[in-house]
Amino acid sequence: MILLLKREAPEGADRELLRAAARLGVPGRVLSGSWGRQAVELEEPVAGRALRLLTASPFVEETLGVASAHPLADAEDEGVVRPVEVGGVLFGGDALVLAAGPCAVETEEQVEQAALAAVRAGAKILRGGAYKPRTRPSDFQGHGIPALRWLRDAADRHDLLVVTEALDERSCGAVAEWADIVQIGARTMQATALLKVAAKCGRPVLLKRALSATVEEWLSAAEYLLDGGAPGVILCERGSRSFETATRFSLDVGVIAAARLRTHLPILADPSHPAGRRALVGPLARASIAAGADGLLVEAHPDPSCARCDGPQALLLEDLLPLAQEMAAVGGAVGRTFAVPRAARAAAGV
Numbered sequence: 001m002i003l004l005l006k007r008e009a010p011e012g013a014d015r016e017l018l019r020a021a022a023r024l025g026v027p028g029r030v031l032s033g034s035w036g037r038q039a040v041e042l043e044e045p046v047a048g049r050a051l052r053l054l055t056a057s058p059f060v061e062e063t064l065g066v067a068s069a070h071p072l073a074d075a076e077d078e079g080v081v082r083p084v085e086v087g088g089v090l091f092g093g094d095a096l097v098l099a100a101g102p103c104a105v106e107t108e109e110q111v112e113q114a115a116l117a118a119v120r121a122g123a124k125i126l127r128g129g130a131y132k133p134r135t136r137p138s139d140f141q142g143h144g145i146p147a148l149r150w151l152r153d154a155a156d157r158h159d160l161l162v163v164t165e166a167l168d169e170r171s172c173g174a175v176a177e178w179a180d181i182v183q184i185g186a187r188t189m190q191a192t193a194l195l196k197v198a199a200k201c202g203r204p205v206l207l208k209r210a211l212s213a214t215v216e217e218w219l220s221a222a223e224y225l226l227d228g229g230a231p232g233v234i235l236c237e238r239g240s241r242s243f244e245t246a247t248r249f250s251l252d253v254g255v256i257a258a259a260r261l262r263t264h265l266p267i268l269a270d271p272s273h274p275a276g277r278r279a280l281v282g283p284l285a286r287a288s289i290a291a292g293a294d295g296l297l298v299e300a301h302p303d304p305s306c307a308r309c310d311g312p313q314a315l316l317l318e319d320l321l322p323l324a325q326e327m328a329a330v331g332g333a334v335g336r337t338f339a340v341p342r343a344a345r346a347a348a349g350v
């Protein structure tokens, strides 16, 4: 981004502006010569408050090449979250949030058991796929509407919110009817037709980061939702594809921290999909919270050995409480809180 100064700007106004930019954490350099007046080049991205303050200088006449591609998703002030409230649950406040449940909704009883375990661990949101994006057409694709009903009923019995994926424009309406939050999966993060429909479905949207999306692309996808009128957008990092095979995907804690600076949107982390196996979920969950995530979206199943989808990475239901305790412990170290219900603490003898 280039700031062109007024011709009447006093000598040295360019260096003065550069110092102001540096104080705002924006590096840059003085441009000499060809502009015919003083000019300063700032490194992208410049957004929010920094952009406003710098362009408000009385010496600045014109800005070139500003335009963030996602002004609605950009942070007003670096690192400052604008919390999103959904049905009494605050995403992006001091308190961390936990969403838990099976990868796929399989039976009414399975979601009931998961909901019970989730609420006992302090989760506020029940997750579970009714429409599953599967690699192979022969894989279980989800039960659709009946699954949405089972999720809703279980969530209502336990005072939980429901988050579940809308796979395409067609399923978005049904998902919005039964769920509190519409999830857009990693594979469809850039399905712009779906984003446009999801934006108008009347529900807040949880937007997973695609397997190889840059932060720029992720925020641009969020911009589609915000621009289309979505009443709230919550981001969720779920790992990207890398050369590594010891994990299923590479959870990008760097991206959690970097995105935190650039957007006001709350950011959750899904430690389950990058882990690929149960034993790695805890460490990735801890790392996510330490990196600044506002909460977790975690897979848990009453009997992972029989799961129709992602069994190896599903926590046992009894693993949810220890996970919640770790959220409270790591969260406490980074200025966040997580309330583990008293009954659960008592039952666990803590």
Ligand code: PEP
Residues within 6 Å of the ligand: 103, 129, 133, 165, 184, 185, 186, 187, 208, 238, 270, 273
């Ligand atoms: C999910 O959370 O159910 C899911 C399918 O995740 P992702 O889109 O991140 O693969």
Ligand code: MN
Residues within 6 Å of the ligand: 103, 104, 273, 299, 309, 310
């Ligand atoms: Mn899954």
